[in-house]
Amino acid sequence: MLQLFHLSPEKAASLQQQLREQIARAILNGNMPLEKPLPSSRKLAKQLNIARNTVVLTYEHLLDDGYLLARERSGYYVNPAILSRKPAAPRVEPAPRTQDAPDWSRHFVLNPSAQRNKIKxxxxxxxxxxxxxxxxDPALFPTANWRECCRDAVSVPAIRDWASDRLDNDDPLLMEQIRTRLLPRRGVWARPEQILVTVGAQQALYILARLLLDKDRCLGIEDPGYMDVRNIALLNPSRVLPLPVDEHGLIIDDRLAACDCVYVTPSHQCPTTVTMPLERRYELLERAHRHDFLIIEDDYESETNYRSNPTPALKSLDRNERVIYTGSLSKTLAPGLRVGYLVGPEPLIREARALRRLMVRHPAANNQRSVALFLERGYHDxxxxxxxxxxxxxxxxxxxxxxxxxxxxxxxxxxxxxxxxxxxxxxxxxxxxxxxxxxxxxxxxxxxxxxxxxxxxxxxxxxxxxxxxxxxxxxxxxxxxxxxxxxxx
Ligand SMILES: Cc1ncc(COP(=O)(O)O)c(C=O)c1O
Known part of the structure; x- marks a missing residue:
């Protein structure tokens, strides 16, 4: 049995974590006898050439988790109860194909995998x-600060706060940080009822497409532009009108009159990188008012403005509640975190929240709390x-x-x-x-x-x-x- 365990000081996990995982696995795989006690901590420590205390702590941990039973003067035994809930061994061979397997192509009403998209x-x-x-950039990632926030997000009081079913609610601490720290930088002031936390800006864009588009509605998109917005709109489905872009971003002309909604990246046009000047922003807002269309402002990279005085977000210039704003922490903190936000008039956010509830309820609450602490402590700045x-x-x-x-x-x-x-x-x-x-x-x-x-x-x-x-x-x-x-x- 002792040959089952191989510990390596080079691994990221501690010796105690490795030993605990290997004993648990051996128990679940049925490789540990039920009738015999586990080796004494002294014997196992000697065999594995590790400190006896490491084995003692490992056994105590396994006892707490219900893998082991302690019998007085006899030692630790495998708890048979843990094996009664053991999952079936995974099948090595895939199940044989049957003749009557469904023709999947007939079942799909959508084919997102067939869309043109980029490869990363x-x-x-x-x-x-x-x-x-x-x-x-792994070299620039604030590892120590982020770890500290993750650790504090799993403190006992913090767990009590976020672990329950929140239905469609977001972490109030994160809402507050977005409202008072991120948005004012862009000249945007919003009440909590006007903000929704999303799984990246991507989910915000998907939700907006579901709420605002259908086959009769027309979405104006920048051409060239962000391909995922095009794909989301085409999938919905809705009519998509490509609108040309010049060295000042989206060209404002009569084509806009045909749109119900226009998607723009004014601060940093995706992909050409140009910035829309202030006059053009006002012109776009005036057109939206005149032709009665909505604007989706994707401010996806607003925080990485280091070369010019920040141009205020379109949303901050909007006096008619026509601009819906999306932001993201992907370009500063990490794209893998999947935290973004949607800001808009209250009726829109109410519907978006209800739709998000049907999709995912809310973005993971522990993630929201870690990000909130990261913002609150000034680490993001x-x-x-x-x-x-x-x-x-x-x-x-x-x-x-x-x-x-x-x-x-x-x-x-x-x-x-x-x-x-x-x-x-x-x-x-x-x-x-x-x-x-x-x-x-x-x-x-x-x-x-x-x-x-x-x-x-x-x-x-x-x-x-x-x-x-x-x-x-x-x-x-x-x-x-x-x-x-x-x-x-
Ligand atoms: C223009 C644009 N908008 C939105 C997104 C999505 O951002 P997120 O990672 O927050 O979903 C991206 C991602 O690259 C993007 O390039």
Missing amino acids: PRDWQNFPYPFIYGQF ALMMTLMQAYEERSQAMHAALDEFLPESSQQPAFGGSCYWVKGPDNLDARVLRQLAAERGVLIEPGDIHFHSENAPQNFFRLGYSSIPVERIRPGIEILAELIQGLCP
Whole structure:
């Protein structure tokens, strides 16, 4: 039995955690006899060459969890009750296909997997030059501060607070932090009834599509623009009207009159990175009022503005309650956390909350509490300062390298942000470039996916710099330029 246990000091888990997990697994797998006591702590410690106390504490932990029974003067035994609830062993072989398996294609009313979407390699962290967009940088992640907040979010009083079924409610502490700390930075003032916490801005956009669109309604989207909004709207289904974008963002003209709703990224147009000037924002609001359409403002990267004075959010200029605002912590804290928020007039938030309840009830309450503490303690503000400094430096390095190796292919974003939108030679196919670049360790994102038409220009690509160390930028862009030269001599 002792051969069952292999402990390694190199593993992330402590020796005690490893031993506890291995004994529990051996019990559940039926590898520990019921009739014989477990080895004494002294014997097991000697055998495994670990401290006796480690074994004593492990046995006590297993006793507390009901894996073991203590018999006086005889030692610890496996508790047979734990085996009565043992799950069936997983099947190694998949179940054989039967003749009458359903034809799944006939059952689906939606086919989201068939939509055009971008590919994000899972192993991006293994590439030396990850010009990937929308990822985080492990070197900049505030590990100690985040851990502290997670730990405090699982204190006994905190668990009492969040662990119950909250139906459709959000963590009041997080609502307060969003209301008083994040939104005022964007000139937005909202009451709690005007805010909904979402599973990333993505869920906010999905909820809005469900609430506001149907086959007869028309959503105006930026072209090029955020592909997930296009996909969400097309899936709903609703009519989608691509609206062109210039160096000041969405072009405001009579096409807007046909829309019931318009999706915009005014602070940092996705993907071109341009910022909509104030006059154009007012013009858009005036059109919304005149033609009676709603505006969805996606302020997804508002917090990474380090190059210009922040332009107030469209929402902050809105006097007619036409702007619905979405924000996110993905671009500052971490995309994997999935925390975003939706701000809008009370009737809209009421419906959004009710719909969210049907979908997920609410985003995980422990996650909400950890984020709330992170904001409350000022760690998010400190993080933003760190990110801004790093991004500013990287942006300068990007600018210099692009200027040197791919001159006139891009504009330095006036806003900041974390990416460049690059236009290659007219005959470049950025999808081919992506493949060749990946073979040389360089990750890029072809831009065709952002265009509405399937016959999109192929020569654009996006270079993110949120995850690449500054010293890798120049060599990475040099490789890209060399590959482009080879493809388009
Ligand atoms: C333009 C835009 N909007 C929204 C989102 C979704 O953000 P979240 O991670 O908060 O769901 C993204 C994600 O990359 C994005 O690029």
